[in-house]
Amino acid sequence: MTGGPRATVPDSPAQVMTDLLGVQRRRFAALDPRLPEAPAPPPGDIIVVGTPPHRVAGVVTHHSWPAGSGPLLWSAAQVSELHPVIGGAGHGPLHTLVDAWRGHLLPDVLRDHDSAATVIWPSRDVVATRVFLDRGLMPLAVLAVRPCGPFPEPEPDPSLVVRPAGPDDLEVCVRLALEELAYSSQVGGSLMRPDAEGVKRTMIRDRLGRGEPTWLAERHGNAVGMIECGHADAAPGAWLANLLPGGVWGYVNCASVTPSERGSGVGTHLVATAVASLESSRRGVRGTYLYYNPPNPISSVFWPRAGYSPLWTLWEVRPAAGLR
Structure with a gap:
């Protein structure tokens, strides 16, 4: 007696993140040799969107700064941050991930004028640059480096x-x-x-x-x-x-x-x-x-x-x- 076709067990969000992170590390290394190895995202709300080969993921974190704290001189009081794990994906999947990110913004954040949505990404990734500009994000700061040597x-x-x-x-x-x-x-x-x-x-x-x-x-x-x-x-x-x-x-x-x-x-x-x-x-x-x-x-x-x-x-x- 033979059984019917076995159901495909979908990968867990954690496994999807692990697989994409390996590809993302190769992407970062090719983009800019000065970058460290692409880090695993911090704990937060995991988002997985799309299907292979266009599947991407990310983690959304949220933090608030209390009144009188130093970071409020350069940060909004409430910050939602996206940590993309997109492997080698291009424009379309990243647009989809940003859509999902907006859906994860907390109602209190959406109502608060003193709030921000942020993402930190390698400066040389022009694919991501196009997407972020299209979605209303602005390049407000860069982390810049200088090797040792005569000034x-x-x-x-x-x-x-x-x-x-x-x-x-x-x-x-x-x-x-x-x-x-x-x-x-x-x-x-x-x-x-x-x-x-x-x-x-x-x-x-x-x-x-x-x-x-x-x-x-x-x-x-x-x-x-x-x-x-x-x-x-x-x-x-x-x-x-x-x-x-x-x-x-x-x-x-x-x-x-x-x-x-x-x-x-x-x-x-x-x-x-x-x-x-x-x-x-x-x-x-x-x-x-x-x-x-x-x-x-x-x-x-x-x-x-x-x-x-x-x-x-x-x-x-x-x-x-x-x-x-």
Whole structure:
């Protein structure tokens, strides 16, 4: 006696993710050799759409920032993030995944003006770029990297002095940080919230108290620029290992030049000093990284000239209901 045809057991969502992730890792390696191995997505709501060979998947996560927290100066209060696992898929399947993502947005998020839908993706993947633009997402920030090496020598400026900042420089550092925030809030993802001054003062006081590298540029004794920086380890299991190859990296957290001095070379002197210090003060530093805003007409020119090139792009739409 023979049985009838056996029913096909569909792959579990976890198995689909595993299979697609293997292909995605090859895709990333071919796109940009500077990328680390494509990471597995974090825990969240798993989405699987389509059928082979057009099946794709993703994980949707949601987080909220409480009032008064530092990230609210560059982030919406409620954020829905898509972590695509699309293997080698093209435009059509990725469009379908974004459709499914919008269906997973929480009602509270859709009603909240202080919300965002975001996705971080390799900057060189132009297939994804076309899809994200079509769906209303904007490239509000890029993570850019620079390998270790000589920095372009700035023009000599005898009237300019660059020195380390200390706790006594708190107020001038807060002023310069707020000037940068006021400008970047017009041309990128930063937000000038009502409590920005208090939040910045606490963050900078803590940085200076811990002795984290902060440099001031002074002209004739007046502070005209500031740069905050430090080191981070892309060790296995660390969040940075999802974005950068393993090892120690220098990072530039904030660079600010007072409005009257922009274009005078202050920024170049600050960055040259900071990069040289970051690369020489720790052994085995692989390079430096930072975030800048592509819509910013100053940053989008200054940082590439300094040798930084985009690795990851943060795509975002605010409010989240604007996701098409």
